[in-house]
Amino acid sequence: MKRNHNRALKWIVNLSFVVIALIALFPILSLVLSSFRPASELMRNGISLTFDPKTLNVDNYSYIFTQAGDYWGWYWNSVAITAITIVLSLFFSSMVGYALALYDFKGRTLFFTLVLFILMVPFEILMLPLFQLMINMQIVNTYTAAILPAVVAPIAVFFFRQYALGLPKELMDAARIDGSTEYGIFFKIMLPLMTPSLAAMAILLGLGSWNNFLWPLIVLRSNDMFTLPIGLATLLTPYGNNYDVLIAGSVMTIVPIIILFIFFQRYFVAGLTVGGVKG
Amino acid sequence: MLPASTSSKHNEKQERQIQMAKRPNRFLSFLNSKKVVPYIFITPFILSFLLLTLYPTIKAIIMSFQSVLPGQITFIGLHNYSRVFNPTFYKALSNTSIYVFFTVVILVVMPIILSVLLDSKFVKFKTIFRASLFVPALASTIVAGMVFRLMFGETDTAAANQVLNWIGLSSVDWRYNAWSGMFLMVLLCSWKWMGVNILYFLAALQNVPQDLYEAADIDGATMMQKFRYVTLPFLKPITIFVTTISIINGFRMFEESFVFWEAGSPGNIGLTVVGYLYQQGIQQNDMGFGAAVGVILMLIIFLISFIQLILTGAFKKEGA
Numbered sequence: 001m002k003r004n005h006n007r008a009l010k011w012i013v014n015l016s017f018v019v020i021a022l023i024a025l026f027p028i029l030s031l032v033l034s035s036f037r038p039a040s041e042l043m044r045n046g047i048s049l050t051f052d053p054k055t056l057n058v059d060n061y062s063y064i065f066t067q068a069g070d071y072w073g074w075y076w077n078s079v080a081i082t083a084i085t086i087v088l089s090l091f092f093s094s095m096v097g098y099a100l101a102l103y104d105f106k107g108r109t110l111f112f113t114l115v116l117f118i119l120m121v122p123f124e125i126l127m128l129p130l131f132q133l134m135i136n137m138q139i140v141n142t143y144t145a146a147i148l149p150a151v152v153a154p155i156a157v158f159f160f161r162q163y164a165l166g167l168p169k170e171l172m173d174a175a176r177i178d179g180s181t182e183y184g185i186f187f188k189i190m191l192p193l194m195t196p197s198l199a200a201m202a203i204l205l206g207l208g209s210w211n212n213f214l215w216p217l218i219v220l221r222s223n224d225m226f227t228l229p230i231g232l233a234t235l236l237t238p239y240g241n242n243y244d245v246l247i248a249g250s251v252m253t254i255v256p257i258i259i260l261f262i263f264f265q266r267y268f269v270a271g272l273t274v275g276g277v278k279g
Numbered sequence: 280m281l282p283a284s285t286s287s288k289h290n291e292k293q294e295r296q297i298q299m300a301k302r303p304n305r306f307l308s309f310l311n312s313k314k315v316v317p318y319i320f321i322t323p324f325i326l327s328f329l330l331l332t333l334y335p336t337i338k339a340i341i342m343s344f345q346s347v348l349p350g351q352i353t354f355i356g357l358h359n360y361s362r363v364f365n366p367t368f369y370k371a372l373s374n375t376s377i378y379v380f381f382t383v384v385i386l387v388v389m390p391i392i393l394s395v396l397l398d399s400k401f402v403k404f405k406t407i408f409r410a411s412l413f414v415p416a417l418a419s420t421i422v423a424g425m426v427f428r429l430m431f432g433e434t435d436t437a438a439a440n441q442v443l444n445w446i447g448l449s450s451v452d453w454r455y456n457a458w459s460g461m462f463l464m465v466l467l468c469s470w471k472w473m474g475v476n477i478l479y480f481l482a483a484l485q486n487v488p489q490d491l492y493e494a495a496d497i498d499g500a501t502m503m504q505k506f507r508y509v510t511l512p513f514l515k516p517i518t519i520f521v522t523t524i525s526i527i528n529g530f531r532m533f534e535e536s537f538v539f540w541e542a543g544s545p546g547n548i549g550l551t552v553v554g555y556l557y558q559q560g561i562q563q564n565d566m567g568f569g570a571a572v573g574v575i576l577m578l579i580i581f582l583i584s585f586i587q588l589i590l591t592g593a594f595k596k597e598g599a
């Protein structure tokens with residue numbers, strides 16, 4: 001009796017997950033499917049559940065590959081900005097998080113509180129003065145301006161601190177006895193131990209940077225400096241949307257990130273899990 | 280120089296001599312001392328905090344008391360603040376609050392239930408479900424918003440209206456009603472962040488000691504009792520984290536609204552506080568006014584975060 005009951009429950013739960021997964025995937029799948037449909041039809045009908053399979057073609061893709069002049073420039077900007085952001089912010093944030101977790105020093109609590117404080121200050125408020133600062137530093141419309149605010153990511157510092165708290169402190173003492181410098185300990189021993197957390201954060205920071213919209217929108221001024229999200233948004237004009245570039249272009253935006261995700265997924269989940277969020 | 284300690288100067292001298300013998304360069308050994316190293320490690324943070332957070336925060340507060348025109352900055356006292364409290368701002372604030380309420384409820388309750396189920400023996404193909412729930416987070420809000428715009432188009436042929444027509448309801452002008460506009464923003468946000476929050480909860484569930492469940496089994500606890508008395512207490516810290524982040528991010532919302540209506544929505548049904556800040560500060564170039572909106576937003580977020588953190592007792596657990 002109990003067994004049957006459990007089995008029924010199992011079916012219901014599993015079926016609901018299939019439904020939920022389909023809902024989660026539907027917009028992305030319909031985006032991919034739509035990218036093979038004529039732009040004019042999308043313009044007229046939007047994304048519909050019914051369509052004529054005979055109308056499917058690759059025109060939209062051949063258009064971005066051959067004619068959408070700026071698209072590949074935007075692509076390159078996004079790739080470059082994201083790559084630099086990931087490398088720099090992993091480097092600096094892990095260093096800060098590690099120090100906050102494993103060294104006793106004056107002001108340690110104060111600095112950790114400051115990290116939490118930055119998490120709470122909405123970036124949007126700092127935007128206007130930061131924009132002025134960038135104007136004064138004469139770096140508006142450069143990669144530097146787009147990257148600078150993300151170099152020390154408070155959320156990453158917070159996460160790395162939580163992770164580093166779980167690292168064996170005895171290793172540091174052992175290495176010191178062996179004559180290693182403090183920097184050697186960090187780069188040669190502790191940082192490799194933090195690899196899972198680095199992978200997890202690489203994905204989250206990479207996603208954030210790749211999809212970042214508001215700050216690049218303000219600080220990047222010319223068409224050739226735009227990143228993908230801004231470039232795509234400029235195509236979303238009230239006067240006749242360029243759905244051909246837009247749809248195929250959007251698919252091309254998601255593809256690299258999905259590849260990255262599939263590649264790192266294992267580390268990602270492990271990183272979040274082991275580091276745990278301890279409170 | 281190493282700081283002079285009052286006790287046992289002799290020992291220190293010896294120690295220094297030993298250090299000197301090992302490492303002839305005094306400057307290098309200074310840089311490598313355990314007292315100095317942590318400060319060197321956190322230098323990037325200090326610099327970035329001073330330049331990119333503290334300075335702009337103070338500047339924003341100062342700006343909010345000024346009229347900022349190109350080449351002409353005048354101090355105008357509380358004038359910006361007295362202007363902020365107008366019907367448009369109240370509209371933006373109420374939109375944002377409703378949005379925060381719904382997104383927090385959805386993005387905390389649902390992920391808890393789903394992650395507990397995903398962690399249980401009930402569900403097969405866990406990895407596939409987990410991955411597919413996370414996929415929405417990979418798309419930018421701009422791209423996702425565009426898809427949603429096309430699915431929730433005004434025509435009868437758009438997906439959402441097709442479904443409505445099939446079950447016998449009439450089509451909806453999704454982007455032109457107050458309720459459906461809010462529905463679209465909440466839906467987009469919930470869709471995008473559900474998988475991320477599930478991952479956070481799944482991570483926390485790994486920390487629940489399995490023997491507690493076994494003990495509960497021996498006591499004959501039902502599934503609901505186990506969830507209520509074993510699982511939930513262990514999820515408390517992460518629930519606080521997720522709730523806090525969701526509230527803060529909810530008040531900072533801008534893109535969901537921007538992608539549905541760009542500059543302006545009919546009757547401001549999609550206007551948010553940050554959208555108002557952007558509109559006034561950047562588009563209308565009234566930076567002083569925009570800064571005042573920002574300062575008020577910051578105060579609101581602080582207030583809510585503190586109330587919430589105190590109520591949940593999160594401060595006691597710090598340092599852990």
